[in-house]
Amino acid sequence: MVGTGRTQDLARNIVLIGPMGSGKSTVGSALARRLGRPHVDTDHFFVARHGSIAEYFTTHGEEAFRAEEEKVVAELLDSPRPSVISLGGGSILSPRTRETLSSQLVVMLDLTEQQARQRLGDGSTRPVLGDDPVSSWLRIYAEREALYRECADVVVPPAEGTIDERVDTIVSALRAVH
Ligand SMILES: Nc1ncnc2c1ncn2[C@@H]1O[C@H](COP(=O)(O)OP(=O)(O)OP(=O)(O)O)[C@@H](O)[C@H]1O
Numbered sequence: 704m705v706g707t708g709r710t711q712d713l714a715r716n717i718v719l720i721g722p723m724g725s726g727k728s729t730v731g732s733a734l735a736r737r738l739g740r741p742h743v744d745t746d747h748f749f750v751a752r753h754g755s756i757a758e759y760f761t762t763h764g765e766e767a768f769r770a771e772e773e774k775v776v777a778e779l780l781d782s783p784r785p786s787v788i789s790l791g792g793g794s795i796l797s798p799r800t801r802e803t804l805s806s807q808l809v810v811m812l813d814l815t816e817q818q819a820r821q822r823l824g825d826g827s828t829r830p831v832l833g834d835d836p837v838s839s840w841l842r843i844y845a846e847r848e849a850l851y852r853e854c855a856d857v858v859v860p861p862a863e864g865t866i867d868e869r870v871d872t873i874v875s876a877l878r879a880v881h
């Protein structure tokens with residue numbers, strides 16, 4: 704296992720960003736356990752406050768979702784303890800969120816199209832994917848890639864491997880930038 708000593712000393716939040724299916728939620732939870740930090744998932748918090756994201760899109764539309772998401776993200780990034788925070792895939796569309804991220808330690812998780820195909824399923828819990836999840840995922844990836852990279856202190860390239868191996872890679876990368 705990769706040592707976590709210096710990383711554990713970091714005072715800032717570690718924020719995971721990246722495309723849908725990149726592992727922000729799953730890997731974020733495992734990374735938090737490894738570092739002994741709280742894990743916060745902004746999508747989960749949104750659901751706890753507003754109910755299902757898919758239903759919210761149907762009832763209120765994407766613009767309203769983005770406005771509420773921005774508020775949830777601002778609250779959670781202002782956490783009292785350094786945490787691991789997994790952001791919703793589209794959170795970085797908000798200029799206000801990008802500004803807040805500039806003072807946090809931001810990790811972009813990347814994945815291949817093939818991994819996205821395997822992981823997204825029918826896309827039914829991700830309303831932005833519509834009826835053709837892989838085509839939508841590719842289009843959205845292309846639209847957002849530059850924003851993800853601009854926000855990231857560390858980019859973790861796509862790789863095969865377990866969730867724990869992904870955590871190892873992130874811990875090593877964080878130690879290298881610190
Ligand atoms: N390294 C990995 N190896 C195998 N499966 C993985 C890996 N990382 C994530 N997965 C799986 O891919 C799926 C999507 O992962 P996850 O929900 O964590 O992505 P996400 O980035 O949070 O997506 P979203 O933006 O939609 O919230 C899950 O079923 C998860 O178990």
Ligand SMILES: O=C(O)C1=C[C@@H](O)[C@@H](O)[C@H](O)C1
Nearest residue numbers: 723746791792793829830831
């Ligand atoms: O990439 C996106 O736009 C989204 C990703 C998910 O995390 C959710 O926040 C929601 O389904 C929208």
Ligand SMILES: [Mg+2]
Nearest residue numbers: 727728746789
């Ligand atoms: Mg997620």
